[in-house]
Amino acid sequence: MELMHSKNKKQKDAGTSTQKYVNVEEVKNDLVVLKNKSLRAIFLVSxxxxxxxxxxxxxxxxxxxQNFINSLDFPIQIMISSRRLNIEPYLELLEKKRKTQTNELLRLQISEYSNFIKDLTEVSQIMTKQFYLVVPFFPVENLENGFLDRIMNFFNPKQQVEETIEIFETYKNQLWQRVDQISAGLTSLGVRATVLNTEELIELLYSSYNPSVYSNSTIKDLDAMDFE
Incomplete structure (x- = not known):
């Protein structure tokens, strides 16, 4: 019993120590909030x-x-995610199509095509790449708030919460102005881009911090996120 308790404690401590190195505080409103209170919006780019x-x-x-980069007065980050393509779901789909096909010639063609795809992927390791553009916003501390203001906020937590929400909305609106600027610039280049929503951001972060779980990319993932 003590051994099990010790093991669980070690696992919990390991998880806690790992989280110290993750700079993300929370994900909400289609944004990533870092521990230093700065915000990030992330594009998936074609x-x-x-x-x-x-x-x-x-x-x-x-x-x-060049004109697009020169028009920016704030930094951006470009991230490329590479994963080995898992062809199994596509092969399963072909097999279902073959079984439901009544034309014998088409069934034979589907079978030959499926074998060709399987042999091709076994010989060569096909990689998929996804491109992301990260737009940051770094809030500037309000230097007008002095010691007396902080004391008043301490004794009035409701006001502090309301001010925190208001400040977040202000920062978020300023970040979305940058997002609109980036979107317009990418469109002018003929590049399609979509802003990741909260669920997609969580999945991206989880796959980044757990590469062994998301080491392969299935074919159905390629169309999982629509470009608008």
């Missing part, structure tokens, strides 16, 4: 096959990207 563009198109893309 890619452009630059090599297939003509020389003029490539030059236009580079010029547009």
């Amino acid at each position: 890619s452009i096959n630059f090599d297939l563009k003509s020389a003029d198109e490539q030059e236009a893309i580079i010029g547009g990207y």
Whole structure:
């Protein structure tokens, strides 16, 4: 019994010690709130096959990207997530289609195609990439609040909560102004982008901190998030 208690305590302590290195305080309102109270909005961004563009198109893309970067007066982060593609769900779908197909020739073609895809993925490790753009907002401390104001807030917690909510809404609105600017800039480049909602942010963070769980990406995941 003592051994089990000791084991559970070690697991709990390990989880607590790990959380100390996670800089995220909470995820809400389609935003990530860090422990220093700064905010993050995250875009899922489509890619452009630059090599297939003509020389003029490539030059236009580079010029547009340069103008986009120069128009920003705040930092951004670009993150690339690479995962090995898991083809099993797609093969299962093909097998269901084959079984329900009444045309014998089509059944044979589906079977041959399924075998081809399976052999191809076994020979070569196909990777999927997803591109993210992180938009930050760093709140500036209100230097006008002196010692007396902090004492008053201590004895009036309701007012403090109301002010905290109001301040969060102010910071959030300022961040969304940046989000709108980023969205317009990416659209002008011919790049599609969508802001991750709260559920998608949690999934992204969980997969980032637990790579062994999300080491593979299934084919159905590629269309899980719609671009608008």
